[in-house]
Amino acid sequence: METSDKIEREAQDAIRQLQSGSPHGLRRLVDCLGPRMFSFLKSLLGSAADAEDALQETFITICGKASQQNSEIGSVKGWAYKIARNHGLQILRHRQSDSRKIPAPQSSPPNPAQALDRALLLEDVDHALESVPVELKMPFLMRECLELTYEQIAELTDKSVNQVAAEIYRARQLLREYVRT
């Protein structure tokens, strides 16, 4: 949480510089929010190229709307993350024409009590995430990649805290099944 507060303070300073038209403000904002948003979008979209596009669109929106953002009121980080989430969702909607079905685990279901006997790689998790419905993986990734609290996620996604908790749990449950198959 301390890291999270540090990021928020840095983002607030950076947005103030950006509002005065300083390119240094943009660089600071890219450095402080970029890595988490990129990680979030990459796992959400399952593609680094799409994540790069979404992140670029996110920063274009941030630069365009920076003057409207009051860094004294509300969270700059939350505002930026919401923009990133919306651009991620936009790309996912474009893809909907493919009407991909959620693939079921290929092999027979493993014994639920069976534990993983190896450490997971990011590729394993990203691959498994492809099979998790977006409404479950969104809060899960907001928690894991953006380090938002359940309350913050609930606020950004217009849901109750209990609903967020349930969706994150359900995402983990599905991921658990998929990483073992």
Added chain:
Amino acid sequence: MSTLNPHEHDGPCATFQMALSAAFDGEKTAGDFAHPSALDGHGNSCDDCKAFRQILECLHQPLLKSRDMPIPSTLRDRLNSIPLTRKPGPTLLEQMMKTLTESGIFQPAIAMLLLVALVGAALSLRNFGNQTPPILKHSQKAAMNANLLTLQATGEAAFSLPSSGNLRLWGGPAELTLDEFSSNNVALTMKSGRVCCNWEARGSVPFRLAFGASQLEIVGTTWRLSLEPTGNAQLEVAEGKVRVSPVGKLVGKPVGKPVGTLVAKSIDVSGLQKVRISAAGEVSPPEAFNPFVDPQLGIPPSQIWIGER
């Protein structure tokens, strides 16, 4: 999606695991699920719940590493080159004006300065397009030198506008110049070769492409233009609409003018149509064009739209 209530499902396991999941995230478990410590007895004896506890950490570690990794340097450069909407501080001219006004230097000096500023503004307006560098999103087997884009046969280049306009060029080889690429106007000139293009913009951003003696006015669309060494060209429109307007030599049928005066005639080419355009800018009647079997355009029939969106 309805709220998942663990009590409705498989009893103590779901309740315990949901509480465990929330506790792992440092959340005070609230409302209708218990704190995991209240169910420790179950957690210690249930293999499934022990395995779930382990998976939480296994899933967390790779994502934790990922979020702390710096973004690729090429992406960082792209992001840092996003044009800002406001200028940093007063311009040199503004500073000089302020100094002159404050120091009480008499009117002729200010008038002279204003004249210089007006000439400067006129020149900068003429070159407005060059001041807004296009945002290159992707570049694969394509080179951008100043405003000249060289695209190889299997190359691709994508540009975006702050106002959410997206331009994708592929299917070369081709040479094009990006004369202007701003939210007010997009103007390209095709020098040689063949190119496929997809253009989408929110709102109406005028998009013109000049080549030889003709100019294309493009409304959000996908098309291919092939220039031949003879100067003739072929335009194949997969979706949307392209208006072909001859410029330079005025050719075509006289419309409402005395005999002997040739008038440029614009022709609208809709999706699923193709036309040939002569070096002099003469446009042939549209013929049918099938983009579905075209490997370069590769658009499924269900995604085609024709005319203006």
